[in-house]
Amino acid sequence: MNFGFTEEQELLRAEVRKFLDRNCPLDEVRKVAETPEGFSRQLWGRMAELGWVGLLLPEKHGGAGLGWVDLVVVLEEAGRSLLPSPLISSVLAGAAIALGGDSEQQSRWLPDLAAGTRIGTLAFQEGDGIDPAQTSLAGVTTDVGFRLTGEKLLVADASAADLFVVAFRASEASDALSLAVVPRDAPGLGVEPHISVDLTKPMGRVRFDAVEVSGADVLGPPGSGGELLQRLIDCGATAVTAELVGAAEAALALTVNYAKERVQFDSPIGRFQSVKHPLAEMYVDIESTRSLCYYAAWLLDENPSEAALAVSRAKALASERFPKLGIDVVQLHGGIGFTWEYDAHLYLKRAKWGRPAFGDADWHFERIVRLAAAAASAV
Template identity: 60%
Template sequence: MNFGFTEEQELLRDGVRKFLAERCPMSEVRRLSETAEGFSRDLWLETARLGWPGLAVAEEYGGAGQGFVDLVVLLEETGRALHPSPLLSTTLAGVAISDSGSEAQRARWLPGLASGETIGTVALLEASDFPGADGVRLEARRDADGLVLDGEKRFVADGAAADLFVVACRIEGSPVLAIVDRGATGLETVDVPCIDSTKRLATLRLGGVRISRDAVLSGRPGDEALERLVDRGAAAVSAEMLGAADAALALTVAYAKERIQFGSPIGRFQGVKHPLAELYVDVESSKSLLHDAAWALDQGAADASKAVSLAKAYATETFSRLGIDVVQLHGGIGYTWEYDAQLYLKRAKWARPAFGDADHHYDRAAALGGM
């Protein structure tokens, strides 16, 4: 019995944390968030050389062949640093192809994603932002030599930068995941301004985009592929959330030790220390749920989906509250543009609906638990 990380995982955590502290500190995060693209191509390629986008890609396709627990370690750290990068999206595109693609499909797309040459993303949502098959209406029409996509996918993370899209659609009513290339005729992305400027959203317009039959992931049934992608997406977002939550809590605890009011550090007052203690309890407890869920995903455990839902729901509630409390506990300074508290609050807003909000995942866990 061991519910802890291995030495290698601790080394990975340390390495990522040090790299980002040095190469992408908060001043750089802010600078990048005001650029058109929102991230640095050079830094992206550098992190790719360090093996980040390939971490969970099998070695035969140029990745490091690690599991979801390792991925959680990486994403907790990029979340902690609010690192602006298409890493989460590219990772999930790779996860979808690794998990649900055929042998040939993996060989075709994974090497590019692992090396960072291809930026990938997943496009699941439409008018209804229900994360799962029920929200997918886009129909892939058959025609003589393949499929034709006509419609729109919304709230696509890193859509403007992506070279490859994992698109949820339907073929004769059945949900599938299909790979669509940036170069496809009729494909267009439209940037959508996002409350969290360290993240990028786009609408993906598909105007008669033709794809071949073998672009449909065929390693497992489409509904299953989609559900498994939602699981992995929810877990990945939770990891980023909890890293950011850790950082936001640390920022506020440090402030509570320094800020003097009524002749005393405000952290001495129970009105300040008790909410911080509660948030600590919730952050640590969410981590326990997430780490268990990641392990369950790696093991292919029967209750992995439920574990993910409990983790995403609890982490979402925790981080949403934390975003507000962090600003409030700081007082006026927390409301300013130049202070970092606001960045965490905005990240909490971004992460809440991503792959399902708390209500969605509580309902899902209830159903999976036979309620």
């Protein structure tokens, strides 16, 4: 029995943290987030060299062949630094191809994704909600494959992406979904950046105006994409939770330091229970989310068909508690926490970004009720 990390995983954590502390302090985060691309190509290249971008991908395609537990270590640290990067997006695109693609497709795309020379992302949402069943982007059958017409919203890192893993409906009558890999330069594909509240998490609207997709670009048999998409959404929920845990921990550390230094009523405010108690509650929420997230990641590696309930428990707690945590961080700082210059709002905005990503608390709570009932009756 061991619910902890290996020595290698602890070393990986230390390495990522050291790298990001040195190369991506918060003033750098702010600078990078305000550039048109929203992330640093140079930093991305170095992360790819270090093997973090292709962490999950098979070694024969240039990846590190590691698992979700390892990735969670990297993502927690990325979250702690509020690193602006398309890491989660590209990991999910890679996972889509690794899980759903045939060997030709894997050889075609995975080496570039592992090397970071191409960036991928998942394009699945078309408005509010994350259910695969809500997909309406139409794919009309052609001689060679499909012609896609419609649009995707809230596509993470859309401006940076070279490859879009797109969910579409093969015909209007069918409830069968397919996933296709569409390159950015496909004729008829247009990207328009959204205006994001959290500048460190750029998103975009992707328009498909009769975009031709060859059958060779469709992952798995046409119509089989629903299950794969759901799996990717679970992967995404776990990834986002890991990042949120890291960010929340940094926000707590910032606030604890402030509470130790800020003197009012002749005492550091951290002596007052009205300050102590919300900080203790944050700690409880962070550690609990962390436990749930690690277990979800472990199941994604070891027994993915049983992971959904664990994923929902983790993401539900993160979505429920972390926006509140961000508000407390701002409030406990008083006036300074409300300024653009101080860093508190960066964490608050990150938590607000994470709340609906890959399912909000309500969506996951509803799934918990259904799956927990099924699990209980199976015993």
